[in-house]
Amino acid sequence: MEIFKYKKPLGFMENSKKFGIMSIVLVVLSLGLLLTKGFNYGIDFAGGTLIQVQYKDIAPINEVRDTLNKNQDFKGAVVTFFGSDKEIVIKIKTVSSAVGDDIGDKVKTLLSSTGDFEVRRVDMVGPKVGGELKEKGLMAMLLAIIGILMYISVRFEWRFAVASVVALMHDISIAIGAIVLFQVEVNLDILAAMLTILGYSLNDTIIVFDRIREGIATIKSPKLSEVIDESVSKTLSRTTLTSLTTFFVVLTLYLFGGEIISGFSFTLLVGVIIGTYSSIFVASPILMWLKFSISDYRAKEAATLKREKEKEKMRAQFEQGTI
Amino acid sequence: MVNYRVVIFSFALIFGVVFSIPSLTQSDAGKKITLGLDLQGGLHMLLGVKTEEAVASHIKSVAATIKYTLDENEVIFDELKIDNETIKFELLDQDDVVKVKSIIQKEITGIVFKENSLIFSINLTPEEIIATEKNAIIQAVDTIRNRLDQFGLAEPTVAKQGEDKILVEVPGIETAEDEQRIRELIGRSAVLQMMAVDEDRDSRVLTMSDAEAKKYADVILSDVKTPQKYLLKEIPILDGSMLTDAKVGFDEQNQPLINFTLNGQGAKIFGDFSGKSVGRRMAVVLDNKVYSAPVIRERIGGGRGQISGNFEMQEAHDIAIALRSGALLAPVYTLEKRSVGPSLGADSIKASSIALILGFLAVVVFMIIYYGMAGVIADIALVANLFLILAVMSLFGATLTLPGMAGIVLTVGMAVDANVIINERIRELIHKGSSISKAIESGYNNAFTAIWDANITTLIAAVVLYAYGTGPIKGFALTISIGILASMLTAILGTHGIYQSILHKIDKKRLDYWFGIKV
Numbered sequence: 001m002e003i004f005k006y007k008k009p010l011g012f013m014e015n016s017k018k019f020g021i022m023s024i025v026l027v028v029l030s031l032g033l034l035l036t037k038g039f040n041y042g043i044d045f046a047g048g049t050l051i052q053v054q055y056k057d058i059a060p061i062n063e064v065r066d067t068l069n070k071n072q073d074f075k076g077a078v079v080t081f082f083g084s085d086k087e088i089v090i091k092i093k094t095v096s097s098a099v100g101d102d103i104g105d106k107v108k109t110l111l112s113s114t115g116d117f118e119v120r121r122v123d124m125v126g127p128k129v130g131g132e133l134k135e136k137g138l139m140a141m142l143l144a145i146i147g148i149l150m151y152i153s154v155r156f157e158w159r160f161a162v163a164s165v166v167a168l169m170h171d172i173s174i175a176i177g178a179i180v181l182f183q184v185e186v187n188l189d190i191l192a193a194m195l196t197i198l199g200y201s202l203n204d205t206i207i208v209f210d211r212i213r214e215g216i217a218t219i220k221s222p223k224l225s226e227v228i229d230e231s232v233s234k235t236l237s238r239t240t241l242t243s244l245t246t247f248f249v250v251l252t253l254y255l256f257g258g259e260i261i262s263g264f265s266f267t268l269l270v271g272v273i274i275g276t277y278s279s280i281f282v283a284s285p286i287l288m289w290l291k292f293s294i295s296d297y298r299a300k301e302a303a304t305l306k307r308e309k310e311k312e313k314m315r316a317q318f319e320q321g322t323i
Numbered sequence: 324m325v326n327y328r329v330v331i332f333s334f335a336l337i338f339g340v341v342f343s344i345p346s347l348t349q350s351d352a353g354k355k356i357t358l359g360l361d362l363q364g365g366l367h368m369l370l371g372v373k374t375e376e377a378v379a380s381h382i383k384s385v386a387a388t389i390k391y392t393l394d395e396n397e398v399i400f401d402e403l404k405i406d407n408e409t410i411k412f413e414l415l416d417q418d419d420v421v422k423v424k425s426i427i428q429k430e431i432t433g434i435v436f437k438e439n440s441l442i443f444s445i446n447l448t449p450e451e452i453i454a455t456e457k458n459a460i461i462q463a464v465d466t467i468r469n470r471l472d473q474f475g476l477a478e479p480t481v482a483k484q485g486e487d488k489i490l491v492e493v494p495g496i497e498t499a500e501d502e503q504r505i506r507e508l509i510g511r512s513a514v515l516q517m518m519a520v521d522e523d524r525d526s527r528v529l530t531m532s533d534a535e536a537k538k539y540a541d542v543i544l545s546d547v548k549t550p551q552k553y554l555l556k557e558i559p560i561l562d563g564s565m566l567t568d569a570k571v572g573f574d575e576q577n578q579p580l581i582n583f584t585l586n587g588q589g590a591k592i593f594g595d596f597s598g599k600s601v602g603r604r605m606a607v608v609l610d611n612k613v614y615s616a617p618v619i620r621e622r623i624g625g626g627r628g629q630i631s632g633n634f635e636m637q638e639a640h641d642i643a644i645a646l647r648s649g650a651l652l653a654p655v656y657t658l659e660k661r662s663v664g665p666s667l668g669a670d671s672i673k674a675s676s677i678a679l680i681l682g683f684l685a686v687v688v689f690m691i692i693y694y695g696m697a698g699v700i701a702d703i704a705l706v707a708n709l710f711l712i713l714a715v716m717s718l719f720g721a722t723l724t725l726p727g728m729a730g731i732v733l734t735v736g737m738a739v740d741a742n743v744i745i746n747e748r749i750r751e752l753i754h755k756g757s758s759i760s761k762a763i764e765s766g767y768n769n770a771f772t773a774i775w776d777a778n779i780t781t782l783i784a785a786v787v788l789y790a791y792g793t794g795p796i797k798g799f800a801l802t803i804s805i806g807i808l809a810s811m812l813t814a815i816l817g818t819h820g821i822y823q824s825i826l827h828k829i830d831k832k833r834l835d836y837w838f839g840i841k842v
Contacts, residue, residue, distance in 0.1 A: 002839065052667070097371075098510065099655055100510040104660075104662070120663070125659050126657065129369060144788070147787060148784065189726055191796070192788060203778075210776060241743045242737075242740040244689070245740070246733070246737060249682030249732050249735055252677075253675075257674050258670065
């Protein structure tokens, strides 16, 4: 089967302005959402207690709410269904430092009159630990970006590195926008999803850039826009297909992977779509805007080649001379 | 000629299958993947240590030693007090000063003292305080490990984390009740003290404030079960550090109680004190609760005693374990706790396995439909990749977590990427009119740099995640990393070898069957 077959390169660059505007709008909207609404931090970062309770029958959620709110210690507890109507999650802002008899145990005793249930999960993160995790998370993000930036600068050229990082920021921003919009709870797993998007989005961008690098050497046209159009067209099938396979698996993860990782898979789902879009429509135009010049690049490449050749020649002469 | 790529790929496949069998069948023999706490259920805790209390109790025990030594040397002194981390007492006889100085210097290390007109004030040295704090953490790790071992739990992890935290991981806890019991065992201070009742003032205990008691070098403690209060001498006669054994026994009414045995020094102190204090009461105090306060009828020799307190059998059993493994020099408190019940873990395994199988099938079928035989070859590499991930994780005894499962699922999607890139290149070259063997060789050559660069960047992100992530997230980074490395072997080298060895069979007229294209 073949879907992507075209005689002529597609005109991506002609439309790059339209996509650029769309991207800017999306990014601005996302950042605006982040600033106005803000993250819905889960207990990993905000600290607090989460208790997951599964009832034998339908969970008496109102009764649970009433019981908890009547108790001074648990005022403001948030109770929601979790995955099914038999399972609920109770979130409390406070933690207890007692090792033996903790908040989870207290809630259990308190709820004992509400029916037949099993406490399936108790997560408690103290504020100090939460702060440390946040710090570590940001650090990880930053280090990953720096590492990747350095690698691409070495393998390609600085403009490619900048373009890929801009594309990356674009993807992360929009993913963040989606997380804020849908009030996905931000925990450690969302951080992992973000870093995966980071890797994935770059992965896509690099495949395209690799083709452009190759195109610069093989395509006769001195116009960058034409080289980009042809290169992006040639990788379009791959980009779409891989995104499709990744999309399949992330979708199954989202649909069947269970409630606990649904936030994680949702973030990935958004990331896969945005990452694909950006590697086709965002990363390459940035190369143009950064005034990447084919002739300069070719001249530089030629110069490097020449130097290497001269070196080899000199070495050969040197060796011959000594023998 | 035997194709070296096929040889390596076959070895990798056999290696993968052989070493992942123990994990897949969960057999006893061979190295296996351990399931993370989030998949098999269990308790994860990060504990803090109140080291300042270790220092306070160290000062108390120094005071007890001073008191006992002075008594033994027949030095007469006024009430020994601890005030703001300073031990203070006053001699009555000027002639004793030199004697006391030499006794203190000889018997007790790690202190500095001042003497001013018969009043001695004694402090711990700063080095001693630091050493006490450090020791408290190390001792807490050992003690908690010891308790969990004695409780009979399979493979608990107790380790120091960072400077002053303790990580405790206990897998395979069956019920929430068991989990709470284990937590109580971990958190119990298990400080046993024998304390003298201040018989002169005990009658006033109900109206006395803590501050007033402090003035008399006393402390007010309440009974473990009843609201009764006792006025006790602040400095204990002896503490649990002189305990050699603790066992559950039964009294006449067949109620469980705890019998304990003291070491030689403890037995002597106990004997001496009881001999001197006939007719007075001595309280058995555990974790600042009075369990009993019997009247001493005669000198108690042999260093044996018991704690009775209307125990439940289970409670007595756990207290005996805690006493045997020793007291926590400093109390511990929860910084972070995560507990997952076994049923939730099982549900997570089920859900993520379904996602893995469905995702895998979707990708496999898609590849065959789109690429024909080339897709089949890519699928073979994908299967080998999965086995390799499991095998490598098994060999390292790595932990599989829920995000780790997600990592494997994601790897399935991304590992075929290499083959998609290669197949697209091959198709391109065939369209251009290259021969099949030329198309395959050039296809692999052209695709290589792109695959390499893309994989390295993903790997950089994964490594950073591994270094900075905790627990389950580490598991995700690990599976992704192994998956990427394995895919280089299976998806690039492996499939290349397969093409080379079946090259003669590829029919130029059946490109649709082999590569899914019509020319």
